[in-house]
Amino acid sequence: MATFLGINLFGLFGQLLVGLINGSFYALLSLGLAIIFGLLKIINFAQGALYMLGAFFAWMALNYMGINYWAALIFVPLAVGLIGILMERFLLRPIANEDHLYSLLLTFGLALMLQGTFTHLFGSSGLSYSIPEELKGGNRLPFMYLPNYRAWIIVASIVVCAGTWYMIEKTKLGAYLRAGTENPQLMQAFGINVPLIVTLTFGFGVGLAGFAGVMAAPVYSVSPDMGSNMLIVVFAIVVIGGMGSIGGAILTGLGMGIVEGLTKYFYPEASTTVIFAVMVIVLLTKPAGLFGKEA
Amino acid sequence: MKISKSAIALVVLGLIAPFILYPVFVMKVLCFALFACAFNLLLGYVGLLSFGHAAFLGTGGYVTGYMMMQTGLTPELGILCGTAAATALGALYGKLAVKREGIYFAMVTLALSQLAFFVYLQAPFTGGEDGMQGVPRGELFGLIDLSDNMNMYYFVFAIFLFGFWLVNRTVHSPFGQILKAIRENEPRAVSLGYNVNDYKWAAFVISSGLAGLAGSTKTLVFQLASLTDAHWHMSGEVVLMTLLGGMGTIFGPLVGAGAVVTIQNYLSGGELGNYIHIIMGLIFVICVLAFRSGIVGEFQKFMKKNFS
Numbered sequence: 001m002a003t004f005l006g007i008n009l010f011g012l013f014g015q016l017l018v019g020l021i022n023g024s025f026y027a028l029l030s031l032g033l034a035i036i037f038g039l040l041k042i043i044n045f046a047q048g049a050l051y052m053l054g055a056f057f058a059w060m061a062l063n064y065m066g067i068n069y070w071a072a073l074i075f076v077p078l079a080v081g082l083i084g085i086l087m088e089r090f091l092l093r094p095i096a097n098e099d100h101l102y103s104l105l106l107t108f109g110l111a112l113m114l115q116g117t118f119t120h121l122f123g124s125s126g127l128s129y130s131i132p133e134e135l136k137g138g139n140r141l142p143f144m145y146l147p148n149y150r151a152w153i154i155v156a157s158i159v160v161c162a163g164t165w166y167m168i169e170k171t172k173l174g175a176y177l178r179a180g181t182e183n184p185q186l187m188q189a190f191g192i193n194v195p196l197i198v199t200l201t202f203g204f205g206v207g208l209a210g211f212a213g214v215m216a217a218p219v220y221s222v223s224p225d226m227g228s229n230m231l232i233v234v235f236a237i238v239v240i241g242g243m244g245s246i247g248g249a250i251l252t253g254l255g256m257g258i259v260e261g262l263t264k265y266f267y268p269e270a271s272t273t274v275i276f277a278v279m280v281i282v283l284l285t286k287p288a289g290l291f292g293k294e295a
Numbered sequence: 296m297k298i299s300k301s302a303i304a305l306v307v308l309g310l311i312a313p314f315i316l317y318p319v320f321v322m323k324v325l326c327f328a329l330f331a332c333a334f335n336l337l338l339g340y341v342g343l344l345s346f347g348h349a350a351f352l353g354t355g356g357y358v359t360g361y362m363m364m365q366t367g368l369t370p371e372l373g374i375l376c377g378t379a380a381a382t383a384l385g386a387l388y389g390k391l392a393v394k395r396e397g398i399y400f401a402m403v404t405l406a407l408s409q410l411a412f413f414v415y416l417q418a419p420f421t422g423g424e425d426g427m428q429g430v431p432r433g434e435l436f437g438l439i440d441l442s443d444n445m446n447m448y449y450f451v452f453a454i455f456l457f458g459f460w461l462v463n464r465t466v467h468s469p470f471g472q473i474l475k476a477i478r479e480n481e482p483r484a485v486s487l488g489y490n491v492n493d494y495k496w497a498a499f500v501i502s503s504g505l506a507g508l509a510g511s512t513k514t515l516v517f518q519l520a521s522l523t524d525a526h527w528h529m530s531g532e533v534v535l536m537t538l539l540g541g542m543g544t545i546f547g548p549l550v551g552a553g554a555v556v557t558i559q560n561y562l563s564g565g566e567l568g569n570y571i572h573i574i575m576g577l578i579f580v581i582c583v584l585a586f587r588s589g590i591v592g593e594f595q596k597f598m599k600k601n602f603s
């Protein structure tokens with residue numbers, strides 16, 4: 001067994017890998033939250049429920065319609081994004097001018113409804129979704145065993161996160177987006193359809209949760225409360241990263257996954273608490289979060 | 296004048312309630328009503344949405360349960376310990392949370408309460424997933440046997456009235472006026488020279504202490520302290536109670552707590568149990584979209600429009 005300074009490398013890298021995978025999901029979910037919060041000032045409490053919905057959609061697509069993983073990876077985020085668009089258009093827009101806290105409460109209510117509906121339909125025990133044929137198996141590296149699907153999760157989510165970051169921060173479309181939320185009247189005067197931009201942004205942020213859901217289906221069990229457990233951790237991550245910071249959400253998401261993995265190896269009892277402990281430390285030293293701007 | 300009339304009505308209702316309804320049910324309503332009143336002090340009067348109040352309810356419950364089971368304290372001392380612990384936690388969490396505003400505040404309180412939740416999940420004395428069971432109710436002042444439901448009821452009612460009075464007293468004091476000023480226009484309150492964060496912090500401490508009192512009392516009533524009370528769903532539930540009843544109104548939290556507990560009791564018995572979350576979520580959505588002043592708020596509006 002490979003050891004270094006008394007550390008079992010196999011175990012350590014194993015936990016690091018698990019951490020990195022969790023971190024990929026944290027990054028995808030907190031990125032969605034950061035987009036929706038940073039640009040629309042909406043705290044989307046339903047993000048976790050929509051992630052759960054993404055996983056269930058993938059499961060239902062396979063079992064009821066025979067749609068495979070790869071197709072689901074494209075269609076499910078679109079479907080979840082569409083649901084987000086309907087949510088924004090018919091539920092959130094009417095209260096857009098009220099206190100932002102109402103959007104938090106509304107989405108919380110929606111999350112409860114979604115979770116309740118799926119518990120009612122499928123029970124709370126969880127379903128399994130098998131890894132697609134192409135990604136079965138794995139590689140034996142000198143210090144660890146790396147299953148293909150897990151490598152795929154990490155690569156795919158980093159690509160998606162980086163692409164999203166690039167689109168928002170570096171392209172013209174992203175500039176419109178940021179300007180449209182900064183000063184809607186002015187953008188309207190330039191002939192840009194701001195309500196449409198808002199709706200599409202919400203749909204995109206939510207679609208990311210759907211994408212994460214499909215990716216998660218083969219590694220976690222597909223169950224109605226998979227989202228609510230995840231959501232709270234992701235909120236802590238968003239607080240740590242600095243709310244609304246796109247890059248901060250991605251880096252903190254991955255970073256916290258790794259921190260969690262390391263804790264699981266060195267002091268397992270604290271692994272579920274460590275992110276919240278980090279949050280407290282960050283709040284004490286940098287109240288706006290690691291990458292946030294002081295409000 | 297109007298308040299005192301309704302206050303008398305409340306006391307009379309409270310005194311006769313256990314003869315009409317099942318006392319344990321009314322006690323449950325009173326505990327949650329106290330919890331909601333404490334929460335409303337923050338949300339309704341300072342405009343701070345704490346999404347972590349379950350931490351204080353849970354802390355009160357666990358500490359009281361632990362003291363009652365391990366040290367043989369009398370119930371009033373047990374409750375005092377629970378309340379003190381929740382107040383201390385509130386003082387600590389408040390210091391961290393009041394630095395941030397609005398949605399940030401909600402997120403910070405939520406994450407802090409989750410920290411408490413994981414501690415209670417793993418600490419050796421809490422019984423983990425099973426919770427603390429068989430907490431004795433004990434004898435009040437060493438004299439009155441609380442295992443009798445009627446004795447227990449009037450004890451709980453007295454505690455509730457104390458909490459309700461304290462919230463009212465706070466709201467209608469000069470301190471409460473400043474809180475309202477902060478809610479209405481924080482920059483102006485700052486420019487008037489008030490140290491806004493200190494006022495928010497003080498309100499947070501009072502609120503968390505009362506939430507702890509509610510949790511402590513609840514533990515005695517049900518002889519059980521469990522993770523449910525510390526879970527973030529509970530934080531959501533108290534928001535729902537306040538929103539449904541009418542935030543920023545004196546009686547709103549009471550009405551809201553009564554309504555939510557009644558709905559839950561009604562649904563959890565039968566085969567409708569699965570629908571609880573769906574219905575709670577639906578109430579949330581409807582309240583936010585169409586019914587933002589809550590039952591009491593809408594009622595007051597109606598009275599104003601038609602009878603004044």
